[in-house]
Amino acid sequence: MSHQEIIDKLLSGEMKLYQVDKEVDAKEATDIRREFLEQKYDLDLSNISNYTLDMERASARNIENSIGVLQLPMGIAGPMKINGEYCQREVFIPLATSEGALVASINRGASTITASGGANARVVSDIMTRAPAIKCEGVSEALKVKQWFVDNFDELKAIAESTTSHGKLIKIDPILIVGSYVYPRFVFSTGDSMGMNMVTIASEKILDKLAEETSAVHIALSGNVCVDKKPAAINIVEGRGKSVIADILVPKDIVAKKLKTTAEAIVEVNTAKNLVGSAASGAMAFNAHYANMVAAIFLATGQDAAHVVEGSLGITTAENRDGDLYFSVNLPDLPVATVGGGTSLEVAQEGLNILGVAGSNHAKEFAEIVACTVLAGELSLVGALAAGHLARAHQELGRG
Ligand SMILES: CC(C)(COP(=O)([O-])OP(=O)([O-])OC[C@H]1O[C@@H](n2cnc3c(N)ncnc32)[C@H](O)[C@@H]1OP(=O)([O-])[O-])[C@@H](O)C(=O)NCCC(=O)NCCSC(=O)C[C@@](C)(O)CC(=O)[O-]
Numbered sequence: 495m496s497h498q499e500i501i502d503k504l505l506s507g508e509m510k511l512y513q514v515d516k517e518v519d520a521k522e523a524t525d526i527r528r529e530f531l532e533q534k535y536d537l538d539l540s541n542i543s544n545y546t547l548d549m550e551r552a553s554a555r556n557i558e559n560s561i562g563v564l565q566l567p568m569g570i571a572g573p574m575k576i577n578g579e580y581c582q583r584e585v586f587i588p589l590a591t592s593e594g595a596l597v598a599s600i601n602r603g604a605s606t607i608t609a610s611g612g613a614n615a616r617v618v619s620d621i622m623t624r625a626p627a628i629k630c631e632g633v634s635e636a637l638k639v640k641q642w643f644v645d646n647f648d649e650l651k652a653i654a655e656s657t658t659s660h661g662k663l664i665k666i667d668p669i670l671i672v673g674s675y676v677y678p679r680f681v682f683s684t685g686d687s688m689g690m691n692m693v694t695i696a697s698e699k700i701l702d703k704l705a706e707e708t709s710a711v712h713i714a715l716s717g718n719v720c721v722d723k724k725p726a727a728i729n730i731v732e733g734r735g736k737s738v739i740a741d742i743l744v745p746k747d748i749v750a751k752k753l754k755t756t757a758e759a760i761v762e763v764n765t766a767k768n769l770v771g772s773a774a775s776g777a778m779a780f781n782a783h784y785a786n787m788v789a790a791i792f793l794a795t796g797q798d799a800a801h802v803v804e805g806s807l808g809i810t811t812a813e814n815r816d817g818d819l820y821f822s823v824n825l826p827d828l829p830v831a832t833v834g835g836g837t838s839l840e841v842a843q844e845g846l847n848i849l850g851v852a853g854s855n856h857a858k859e860f861a862e863i864v865a866c867t868v869l870a871g872e873l874s875l876v877g878a879l880a881a882g883h884l885a886r887a888h889q890e891l892g893r894g
């Protein structure tokens with residue numbers, strides 16, 4: 495079939511969009527679906543059509559029904575000095591965003607951090623979780639099933655780990671019971687991958703064993719106690735992905751020079767806004783804009799964009815120490831990877847290479863960099879609010 499014949503079949507409804515992949519290679523299938531849209535709706539999609547990535551490879555593992563590639567402006571912030579456990583150097587941070595003033599703000603935070611001697615960062619927990627929903631007769635069987643998970647942990651660990659060379663089942667905890675439903679939270683370490691595919695495959699094997707040995711029925715492989723891609727208190731308390739803390743002591747003169755304000759004013763803003771304001775509104779996140787930094791660095795490095803909702807959680811603290819400013823960000827739920835998923839896309843590899851963290855043995859180093867980037871942006875925005883500069887900044891940098 496010729497290129498136009500396939501488009502005609504799509505236009506007439508004789509062929510479905512995903513069936514084009516059976517007729518031609520991934521690159522041509524991409525062009526055909528896009529041209530179908532152009533012809534059906536009389537559109538010009540010439541920008542989506544311009545790209546360099548290997549669509550054959552992307553179609554095999556990252557996208558279905560491809561029509562092209564999204565471009566976003568990418569900027570750089572830095573250098574930013576990091577005194578982490580895994581990252582002990584200066585970095586330049588790639589950031590993909592369309593929000594004017596964001597990169598300038600993170601750059602200002604990075605400059606403040608570097609002038610103050612560097613940010614401290616530590617990964618305090620490193621796990622990935624999957625919690626299926628299991629149905630029993632009632633609470634008494636549910637308790638027996640809970641005990642079955644406890645009694646058989648060693649065997650279940652061996653079964654789960656037979657599916658992966660990097661994943662390790664650390665514990666099954668908590669095991670929640672609600673009426674006849676049981677939710678065991680399988681807690682894994684997943685090396686340098688974010689790990690959701692890995693732990694989902696491993697968890698299914700555990701459920702096969704459950705089906706063999708008990709009459710409990712597995713209702714859903716994910717039962718929303720994981721909790722994947724939703725903001726949740728359990729993730730805040732127990733952690734998910736990397737849990738990371740970053741902090742800095744900014745000397746009084748640098749607060750004045752770089753942020754144009756005082757430690758006292760920043761503490762007041764942090765209390766009124768991030769703590770009391772968040773509590774008053776019932777917010778789950780006690781910060782100004784972690785999501786901005788997490789989204790921009792996630793897009794630049796091929797992370798799963800839906801995990802921004804988890805990365806947005808956390809508490810910012812600020813203290814006035816005799817005019818110097820102690821400032822910290824706490825991210826309990828930051829799923830990140832330097833291998834697997836979208837990190838293998840060519841643009842993501844370039845973003846990870848700018849940071850020097852592509853490939854194995856870099857995930858915790860990367861997590862420290864993300865946390866320090868959040869620290870930089872948070873420090874700058876809270877500083878701008880304290881100085882009364884937010885509207886002006888966005889007037890100057892965020893409007894055409
Ligand atoms: C805009 C600034 C940085 C000006 O800040 P400034 O202090 O007036 O600018 P400056 O010219 O004195 O420069 C200070 C530093 O800013 C950086 N800088 C300055 N200009 C640039 C630029 N063009 N490109 C790159 N970097 C720039 C640069 O690092 C420079 O230091 P140096 O390195 O020279 O020593 C500041 O006012 C600021 O950070 N404002 C906050 C803006 C912000 O954080 N926006 C984020 C989005 S807000 C939002 O989406 C969420 C919100 C607000 O709704 C959430 C909530 O409810 O809170």
Ligand SMILES: NC(=O)C1=CN([C@@H]2O[C@H](COP(=O)(O)OP(=O)(O)OC[C@H]3O[C@@H](n4cnc5c(N)ncnc54)[C@H](OP(=O)(O)O)[C@@H]3O)[C@@H](O)[C@H]2O)C=CC1
Nearest residue numbers: 658659660685686687688689690691692694798834835854
């Ligand atoms: N399935 C689901 O429910 C969900 C899936 N996702 C998607 O899952 C993907 C991420 O899953 P994930 O499991 O991370 O990735 P992949 O499915 O891409 O798997 C990554 C693989 O890399 C191998 N690997 C090689 N080197 C390392 C290393 N150093 N550390 C760890 N693993 C290594 C592992 O193999 P081995 O296992 O043999 O050790 C691992 O399985 C993303 O695309 C995301 O969007 C997101 C949310 C939910």
